[in-house]
Amino acid sequence: MTRLRLFFRLLRIAACLIYGTAEMFFLFPFYTPPRKLRAIQIWSRRVLAACGITLNVYGRVPEPRGQLLVCNHISWLDIMAVNAVLPNRFVAKDDVARWPLIGYLATQAQTVYVARSKDSGNSAKVRAVTDALAGGATVTLFPEGTSSEGRTILPFKSSFFQAALDSGTPVVPVLCRYPNPDGSPNPAAAYCGDTSLWQSIKTICSQHGMRAELHFLPPVPPAGGRREYAQAVRALLSAEQQALGGSPAE
Numbered sequence: 001m002t003r004l005r006l007f008f009r010l011l012r013i014a015a016c017l018i019y020g021t022a023e024m025f026f027l028f029p030f031y032t033p034p035r036k037l038r039a040i041q042i043w044s045r046r047v048l049a050a051c052g053i054t055l056n057v058y059g060r061v062p063e064p065r066g067q068l069l070v071c072n073h074i075s076w077l078d079i080m081a082v083n084a085v086l087p088n089r090f091v092a093k094d095d096v097a098r099w100p101l102i103g104y105l106a107t108q109a110q111t112v113y114v115a116r117s118k119d120s121g122n123s124a125k126v127r128a129v130t131d132a133l134a135g136g137a138t139v140t141l142f143p144e145g146t147s148s149e150g151r152t153i154l155p156f157k158s159s160f161f162q163a164a165l166d167s168g169t170p171v172v173p174v175l176c177r178y179p180n181p182d183g184s185p186n187p188a189a190a191y192c193g194d195t196s197l198w199q200s201i202k203t204i205c206s207q208h209g210m211r212a213e214l215h216f217l218p219p220v221p222p223a224g225g226r227r228e229y230a231q232a233v234r235a236l237l238s239a240e241q242q243a244l245g246g247s248p249a250e
Contacts, residue, residue: 009205012050037087044083059216066136068164071174073142074150075191081212088138133167147192150185153238158230170219175240177213183245
């Protein structure tokens with residue numbers, strides 16, 4: 001039964017890839033930026049459905065305006081989940097740009113790519129995010145800098161919190177979860193360590209009744225320095241995760 005489920009889900013994902021590729025090459029050149037985001041939203045919902053994932057949203061989803069969404073990072077599915085609810089610009093590591101199809105979609109959505117090296121000049125990228133926020137865009141950030149199994153919130157890198165401070169826009173904490181029926185994190189969702197993207201897709205598509213959750217917390221107004229700001233937002237997400245049974249007390 002698991003092999004049959006995997007086969008049909010991979011077929012559905014392949015259909016999504018074919019449709020997405022055709023839309024990108026033949027229609028995207030004629031789309032306005034809002035229409036591109038809408039297309040990515042629809043496509044993201046279809047990918048989640050093709051993987052057999054049910055997405056549940058909690059809290060108040062903010063209106064699309066100048067704000068920085070700060071989310072913990074577990075899987076490539078995080079991008080799909082957020083885009084399925086509120087398509088926007090992302091801050092992502094630069095190797096995402098090389099992912100098949102997903103990288104092209106991310107680039108079309110004006111993703112801000114961050115190089116892994118410390119001497120890559122991120123100040124220009126921070127300014128780009130600042131300008132985007134000041135111009136009324138919603139931008140999503142994964143400040144842990146890497147993915148985990150979702151049992152705890154890793155320390156935040158604070159650089160891009162400066163963009164929210166400089167633009168005077170709020171941060172909206174968003175907790176991403178892939179819970180088992182008992183509320184514990186589902187390790188099958190995690191895309192971390194030495195797991196390849198193909199291995200991750202096969203593992204996810206083999207699951208039965210897999211759920212994704214996005215918990216939108218109240219906005220946090222810009223205040224203080226970027227490190228203090230980042231620590232305050234991380235504390236809110238950690239407390240929410242702990243309350244939901246995803247991590248031990250810190």
